[in-house]
Amino acid sequence: QKEVEQNSGPLSVPEGAIASLNCTYSDRVSQSFFWYRQYSGKSPELIMSIYSNGDKEDGRFTAQLNKASQYVSLLIRDSQPSDSATYLCAVRSWAGNMLTFGGGTRLMVKP
Amino acid sequence: AAGVIQSPRHLIKEKRETATLKCYPIPRHDTVYWYQQGPGQDPQFLISFYEKMQSDKGSIPDRFSAQQFSDYHSELNMSSLELGDSALYFCASSLVGTRNEQFFGPGTRLTVL
Numbered sequence: 656q657k658e659v660e661q662n663s664g665p666l667s668v669p670e671g672a673i674a675s676l677n678c679t680y681s682d683r684v685s686q687s688f689f690w691y692r693q694y695s696g697k698s699p700e701l702i703m704s705i706y707s708n709g710d711k712e713d714g715r716f717t718a719q720l721n722k723a724s725q726y727v728s729l730l731i732r733d734s735q736p737s738d739s740a741t742y743l744c745a746v747r748s749w750a751g752n753m754l755t756f757g758g759g760t761r762l763m764v765k766p
Numbered sequence: 767a768a769g770v771i772q773s774p775r776h777l778i779k780e781k782r783e784t785a786t787l788k789c790y791p792i793p794r795h796d797t798v799y800w801y802q803q804g805p806g807q808d809p810q811f812l813i814s815f816y817e818k819m820q821s822d823k824g825s826i827p828d829r830f831s832a833q834q835f836s837d838y839h840s841e842l843n844m845s846s847l848e849l850g851d852s853a854l855y856f857c858a859s860s861l862v863g864t865r866n867e868q869f870f871g872p873g874t875r876l877t878v879l
Contacts, residue, residue, distance in 0.1 A: 687865055698856055698870040699809065706865060743808060751822040752866050753799065756808035 658682060659746050661757035669765055674731040676760050678744030681725065687747040688720055688727045689754065692740045699743055703729060734764045768793055770871030772857050778877045779847050787842040787874045791859030797821065798840040799858040799868060800832060809856060815840060816862070847878045 659680045668674045676690075687706050691699035705711045705718040705727065717730040727746075731738055741761045745754040771790040779785050791798050797816045801809035811824035815834035826832075829847075834840045844851060854875050858868040 689867070691870075696854075698854075698873050701867060701869060704865065704867055747866055751814075752797065752816075752860070753811040753814060753822045753824055754801075754809075754868060755811070758808050 657757070658755050659744055659757035661742075661744050661760045663758055664761040665763050666760055667763045667765060668734050670734060670736060672734050672764075674734045674738065674762055674764070676729040676731070676742050676744075676762065678727045678729075678757050679725055680727070680744075680746045680755075680757075682746070682748045683722075683725065684749045685725075685746045686749055688718070689745040689747075690716075690718060690727075690729045691743040691745060691756075692738075693743055693759065694740045699745075731762075734762075736764050736766050738762060739764045770857055770859050770869055772855075772871040772874050774874060775872065776875050776877075778879065780879055781847060781849060783847050783878075785844045785847060785876060787844070787855055787857075787876075789840045789842070789857030789859075789871060791838055791840070791857070792861075792869060795859035795861045795869075796838065797860045797862060797866075798834055798838070799860070800826075800840070800842050801856045801858065801870075803854040803856060803873075805853070812842070844876075849878050852876060852878045 690703040703718040741759040744757040799814040800812040803809045812826040858870045
């Protein structure tokens with residue numbers, strides 16, 4: 656079992672819809688959670704970070720964390736074709752500052 | 767805002783050659799990380815440095831070494847290159863006290879022929 660798991664997709668949503676991306680992790684003592692967006696051949700771009708249970712909103716993005724269920728999600732409202740990318744969930748455990756990534760979910764927003 | 771700088775952006779080497787990748791972190795950031803991303807894979811952590819000392823070590827081959835210099839830039843040295851080393855190599859930087867938000871550079875695409 657991978658430490659961080661995501662559905663590889665592709666997740667296809669129409670323009671203007673809400674895209675929901677999910678991630679589970681196995682290390683109960685993980686402390687910090689991040690969502691990165693990565694366009695093909697480009698570097699990961701940090702879009703959201705979340706550290707405590709609940710929701711965190713930033714513009715069209717909402718991150719949700721449930722430590723009891725070891726689950727973190729990202730909602731993208733009013734999805735745009737430019738949101739089409741791979742979304743990487745990353746987790747930092749107590750053991751060090753390195754990030755462990757999930758396999759990424761490819762999102763396709765269709766006009 | 768200034769970002770992480772990596773050089774070179776592209777590098778082509780033959781098997782058994784050596785390569786040196788450079789990383790210049792965001793100004794005032796004190797921690798540098800190296801990640802390797804193979805085709806169709808997610809980034810894998812290699813090694814990190816905090817205040818010029820190695821802080822964490824991941825799946826870095828013995829053929830690779832890295833260091834952080836007094837100006838905080840870092841270099842990843844790769845020897846006896848193998849075909850399987852072909853990948854994107856990302857450097858990221860962060861500042862202690864900012865909950866480890868890591869910002870990635872544009873990457874170096876290494877191709878080993």
